[in-house]
Amino acid sequence: MQRTPLNDMACSIARTLDVAGEWWTPLILRDIYVGIRRFEQIRTDLGISRRILTARLETLVDAGVVEREPYQENPPRFDYVLTEKGRELVVAILALMAWGDKWAAPDGPPALIHHRSCGHIARPEVVCSYCAQPLDAEDLQIREGPGARRGPGTRHIARALQ
């Protein structure tokens, strides 16, 4: 897949995709998160090429989302582990998973999330940090923020936001 400089856009969706939006990347993060941490395990779990997996992991390490933890010195071998930045990204990806569980899981959810501290199966819900109510797209108005800028990928959007 061709990389487009989403990073240049004044848009936090685009900048997130710049790190996490490459084809396979969310599934690589999924695997690392559930404990599939070694290059060959991830590669065979997903059935992808060494070249693609190497490139994707490089993006993630460069972005500080994943780090390498040596488990063998000679030859050097690593576990890939999530950083705090990566763990928070996984939580956002769980919101995408919840959407798939609702809209694209005819046989029921392939995975369940056990919330240790509350003891229940959690459905990730996206809520307002202020009032804690689930966000409804029709009840929101998107406004320009301090980091807004007109440019590639945001040519008309500033006008749309007002």
Add this chain to the structure above:
Amino acid sequence: MQRTPLNDMACSIARTLDVAGEWWTPLILRDIYVGIRRFEQIRTDLGISRRILTARLETLVDAGVVEREPYQENPPRFDYVLTEKGRELVVAILALMAWGDKWAAPDGPPALIHHRSCGHIARPEVVCSYCAQPLDAEDLQIREGPGARRGPGTRHIARALQ
């Protein structure tokens, strides 16, 4: 970008990406959501080709995430609008935006979310549907669900979940 049949995987992240994970698609949904609804407007906002935008919109319409609303008959012209399924996908994408606002917005958030019903600026937070606490990746255990299946993209993951 080459399409991989993520749809075949028993994974709700993969199935979500099958609809929303194509390069540009989350930004197309962003544009439609904020009111940039016409083909040429979306195309020039993002600076992408007609061919790519046509293909992406087709995926979204086929998946029932977006629908065409005619605003002119001759020649036929459409607004693209989100369905309920699409509006819920946008909310999940807002969780990705919140991650970008925190980790990749050096000049501050490019966009703010005004929550009409509560009157405040909302930061989208991913919480547990049961106890309403923000989800912390380290406090979760992912288990096999009823729709789990070993196969492409999930070759080792069932074992990892247990």
